[in-house]
Amino acid sequence: MPTPRSLTLAVSLVAAGASLTAQAQQTDQLSTLTVTGQAATKTATPFNETPQSVSVVENEEWEARGAETVQRAADYTPGVFTNQIGASNRYDYLVLRGFADGSINNTFLDGLKVMSDGGSFSSLVIDPWFLERLEVVKGPASVLYGRASPGGLVAQTSHRPAFEPGGEVRLGVGNNAQRSAAFDLTGPLDAERRLAFRLTGLTRAADTQFGPVEEERYAIAPQLTWDITDATSLTLHAYLHKDPEGGYHAGLPFEGTVVDRNGRRISNNFFEGEEAFETFERDQTMVGYEFEHRFSDALSARQRLRYTESDVELEQVYAYGWASATELNRYFSGGEESLDALTVDNQLEARLATGGVDHTLLLGLDYQQRDNEVLWTSGMFPPIDAFDPRYGAEPSMMFPEVRQHRELEQTGLYLQDQLAFGNWRANLGLRHDWVDITNTDPVSGAESVLDDTQVSGRAGLLYAFDNGLAPYATYSTSFSPNSTTDQNGDLLAPTEGEQVELGLKYQPPGTRDRYNLALFDITQENVSSKLPNENFHRATGEIQSRGVELEAHSQLTEALSVQAAYSYTDVTLEKTGDANQGNHDNQVPRHQLAAWGNYAFQSGALAGLDAGLGVRYHADIHADDANSERVPDYTLVDATLGYDLERLGLDGMTARLNVSNLLDEEYVASCYDLNFCYFGAERSVKATVSYAF
Template identity: 25%
Template sequence: MKPLRLRRSRKRAAATLCLGLSAAAALQPSLAEPAAANSAAVYRFDIAAQPLYAALSQLAEQTGIQFVYSPDLVRSLQAPALSGSMTADQALQKLLAGSGLAHKAGQGNSVILEKTAVNEPQSAPGSTTLPSVTVVGKASGFDDNDPRSREYAKSHSAAATKTDTPIFDTAASIQVVPRAVMEDQKNTRIKDALENVSGVRAQPTLGMGTGFIVRGFKVDHVFRNGLITTQSNGFNSEFDIANLESVEILKGPSAMLYGRSEPGGLINVTTKKPSETPFYSLEQQFGSYDYYRTQWDATGPLNGDKTLLYRFSGSYQDNNSFRDLIFTDRVSVSPSITWKPSDATDFTLNVEGLKQDYQADFGIPAIGNRPANIPIGNSFGDTNDPVDHLSKVHLGTEFNHRFNQDWAIHNRFLMSRENNEQVFVNPSPAFGNALLADNRTLGRNIFSQENEVEAYTTNLDLTGKFKLLGMQHDALVGFDYTQSHTMYHTQGDWQNRNPALDIDIYNPRASYGIPSSVFDSTLATYVQPGREYSMFVTEWYGAYFQDHITLWDKLHIYGGGRYDWAEVGRGRGATEASAENALEYSNPSVKRKDEAFSPRVGILYQLALAQRLRQLEQFVRRQ
C-alpha cells in the first residue's frame, strides 16, 4: 500500500523531456521529394465513387501530391471508384477518365489539371483575365498512417454517423480533440482534453475523471471506439490519454445510433492502432507538486509483408496536489495487434489495463451560494484515511471486411472489468447541509463503497454506398448488444454526523489523525441494515438503420431509426447472495423492461460560401 502524503510546499517549475526515435517504413517514398521522384511508388488505394474534388482530396492525402485547378473545371464532375495497388499517375488517369480533363507536372510535388481542349473567352482589349485557382493537397511530410504526423483538425468522426461521412457533410454538431492537441497541451486525462470543447464541463467525481455536464445534462458513461464502457450505473471511472488517438464529442441526442445516451451529447474516445510505419517514443515529464510522468509508444510491422502489426503504449504517473492529502499514482498499459490477411480484411485485438491509487476529494463547502472563503488547499479528509484504489481492464476487438469499393461489414467487441474501492471521511449528512450553523464546523462520518463491474458489448454494422434516381446514398444497418453486472457494497454511515469527527474548515489540520479503531468500528456497521449489497443488471438490444442522401453535392438529408429492447434491475440484501436472489426471484419493483423506437431526421444545405469554406478547411487542415 502506498504511504499517505501531505501536500508538499516545495514546487518545481514544469519541465518536459522528450526523446523520440522513428524509422521510416521500407520503400515508403519521402513526401518532401518532387512528384517525379515518386512516379514509380506503388500505393494501395480504396477510394469510393464520389464527387471528383473529394476523390482528388483523398488521392492527395495518400500520395502527398498537390493538385492545382480551377473550381469550375471539376464542378458537377463525378469520379469512379478506385481500388487496388498502382502508382499515383495510374490512379489519377483512372479518376480523370471521361472527365475531359488532363494533367501535367507542376513545380515540386504539384500537378496541374486542365481541359483537354481549352477555349478561352475573348477579353476586352488591353485587359488580362486570370482564372481562379484552387489548390487541393497537403504539406510535405503528412501521412495519415504515420504516427509522427500532427493533425490539428479532424475531417471525420467515427461516432457521429458510424460511417466515413465527413463532419462537414453531417447534420450534427461534432467536435474532435485530436492527438496533436493533447500532446501539445500535455493532457493526461480526457477531462483535460475536454477543456477545449464548448458546452462541456467537468463534474466533481471524487477523484475520478469521467463525470461531465454536456449541454446541461449529466453524462457518466464514456464510449470507447463506439462501444459503451463499464460506467453503466452512475459509477465514474478513469481514462489515461497515453493510448488515445482522439476524443470526440457528439452534441445533442444520439439515441438513434447508440440507444442509451443523454440528450446533451455523447463522449467517445478512439484508441491508437498499430501502424505500418515503425515509430518509437519515450517521454518524461516533471512538474510542480512532485509531478512525475513517463509515457511511451512503440509501433510497427512484425513481419516483412506487413500483414502483422503491433503497438505498445502506456504511462506511469505519480503526483501530489495543490490540495492537502490529495495524490494520484497511476499506471496504464495498452498492447494491441492487427492482422491483415488480405487488402480487404483486417482484425485488431487491443487490451488496456489501468491501476490507480488515489485519495478522494470532496472540495470546498459553500456558505450561502458562494464557496467558503478559506485557503484553497484546505482538505477535510484525514491522514489516516485508507488509500482509495481503482483497477480496470478493457479487452476489445475490431473486424472489418470490404466486399468491394462500396460495401463493407464491421464488427466490434468490448469486455470491461472494473473494481473500485473508496473509504471516505465523509461530510454528513452526505445529501444535505453538513456545515453547522456557525459556518465553520463541518460534520463528518466514515463511509466506504466498493463496486465491481463486468460488462460485455458488441455491434455489427453493414455500410454501403449506391446511387438511386440520381441521388447518392450512404446507408447503414446495424445491431448492438450490451450486458453488464455491477455488485455495489457499502459500509459505515453517510447519513448521521459523528460529533467526535467534526472539523474546523478554517483550521482542518488540527483535527487530522483519526484513530484506526474509529475507522474499524464505524465500517463494521451500516446506516441501513439489510441493504448493504446491491446488484445492478442491464441487458440491452438495439437494431438501427440510417441513410444519408446527397443531392447536387450540396443538400444532405439524414433519416434513420432505432428500436431498443432493454431490461434493467436492482436487487438489495444484507449479503451478496441475497442481493442476487432478489433479482433472480424478482418482482416488478425490482426489474423493469422497456422497448421504444427512436427516430432521427436531419437536413443540411451547403451554400456557395460553405462550399468555399470546405475547400479552405481541407487545405488548411493539411498544412
C-alpha cells in the first residue's frame, strides 16, 4: 500500500487554506524533494534549513530491517545507543548523546509528550506498526517541549487517515515461536471526501531466549478526520495497547557474563527468576484530537490534546551479586501502578515580513498533568545456581510495602522566531515553565515537593548555499526534574543542560539524499549525586558530553540505496564528589558505526527481488563508573530478502525474510554496574507475507 502522506505532512508543507485533497497532491510532489525535521521547530522547516541536528527515520526503512520496537527502528541512527538493556523489549531505551537519564521518558507522539513516569514502572511504548516516521532531535529541546534530557528527544509521528482508499494485511512467523498478524485500513467515508478514517491493528507474541519468559502484545488505533471546511480540520484518534507479557528485563554480574566465574560462563539463555513470580502486564489507552484552522495565508492555529490511562502489574525475581562460588543472591520486586495523564499544546503560527526579513513566529502554551498511584513490594528469595539452576522456590522474606501518590504539573509558555534573510536562516526561542511535583505517602502523609520555574532558550544560525550545503551553529538549554530527595526529604532541583553545536548539512538540490556532520559539547549540572556514607542525595553533580556525528542517506542508483552513521561520544563525570570524578560514564559506547545497503533488482530473472545487509559496531563501553572494567567491543550483522509476488501473478502481495544478528553473536550489550550486565539479543529470523490493496 502506498504510504499515505496527505495528512501527515500537509500542515507542514502547504497552506492549510487549500482542501485536504489538494494538499495531498501538492505534498506528494514536494515530499520527493524536501525532507523536514518538524519536531525540532514545530513548523515546516526543511532539513537543510534547521540549525540543529535531526535524524529522520521513515517507516519504510525500519520495516525493511524488520524492526518491531522503536529502539530497534533507531538502530542505525547516529548519536543513539539502542542496546542499553540488551535483549529487553519491555521499554524503548534510547541513550541520546550519552545521556541515559530519563531516556525512556523523552518520547513524544504527534507533538505531545508520551506521559510516562520515570521514577516508576509506568513507562509507555508505541508499536512502530502505527508510526509514519521517527525524528530524533539531538541536544536540548526544552525550548519547545519543556522538561527533557540534554541529549535530545524522540518524536514519533502516527499514520493518519488518507482520502484515497487503501489497506494492508500482514502475517509473520519466526524462531522463538514468533507469530504476528497486522492490518491497516484507510479511506474516505463520504462522496465529497470530507470524512476519512483509519483503522490499524496488531497482535504479536513470541518466546524469548530466557527460559519461560514470553512477549505478547495487542494494539488497535481507530481514527477519524473531518475536513470541516477548506481551512479547518479535526482529527479524532485513539490508541489502545495491551501487553499481557512484557518479556525479560534483568541483568547478571560482570563476573560470569563478560569474564569467567571460576572458569565458567553463564549461558545467555539463563533465567534467574521464578516462573510463578514472573509477571509484567501493561494496559495503556490514549485518546485525543488534533484541531487546525487557518485564519488567512499568514495566520493559523493548532490545538493538540491527549488523555492517557495506564495500568502496570509487575512481579520479578532478580539476581544481585554472588552468594557462593556458583550461586547468585536473589531478590523480589513487585508493583501495581495506575497512571492518568493529560497533555495539551496550543499553537499560533504567523508568517510576516519586516523589511528584508521573513519571520515565522510560533507562540505556544502547553500543559502536562500526571497522577500515578503506586504500590511497590520487595523481598528476598533463596539463591540459585547459575550453572545448574533448580526452580520452584518461595520468598524467604518480604519487606514492608511502599505506597506513593506521584503528581506532576507543568505549564509552559514559549515563543519562537524563525528568520530568513537572503540565504541566512536564524532560529531564536525562549520558554518559561512552571513545574510542580508532589510525591505523597498516603499512609504517613509525608511529602516530597518541588515547586520550581525554569527558563529555556535556543539560538541558531545557518547559511543555506544554493548548492545544498548549509553550515550552522546553535546554542540551546534544557532542564529535567530529579526524582531523588535531599536530606530534608525534598525533591532536588531539576538538572540543567546547555549545548553548543556546530554542524554542516548537505542536501543535493532535487533529491532526498542528505548528509550531516555535527560537533557538540553538552554540560549537564545539578545532577543527583550521593556520597557512600550518606543516605540522601545532593544536586551537585556535573556531566559533560562531547562528540562528533556523521550521517549519510543516499540513493546511489535507481536500484541501490545506502545509509551510514558514525558517532564518537566522550562522556565524563566532571563532578561527583567521590573517587569516580573525572572518569568516563558507563553504558555509553565511545565509538558507534552503522551501515546499511539495499539493492532492488530491476530486470532479468531476479526482477522483483531486493536484498539488504547492515552492520552495527559498538566499541569502548565502560562497565562501571569506576572505569575498572569494560564491555568487549561487538559487531552485529543484519540482513533482509524481499520479493514482489506480483511477478508470480499475485498482485499486491510481497514476501520478506528478516534476520537480525545474522551471525548469532553472543555478547554483553552493556552494564549498569558490575552487578547488572545485559546479554544482547540472539539471532532472530522472521518471515512475513503482506497484501496491499
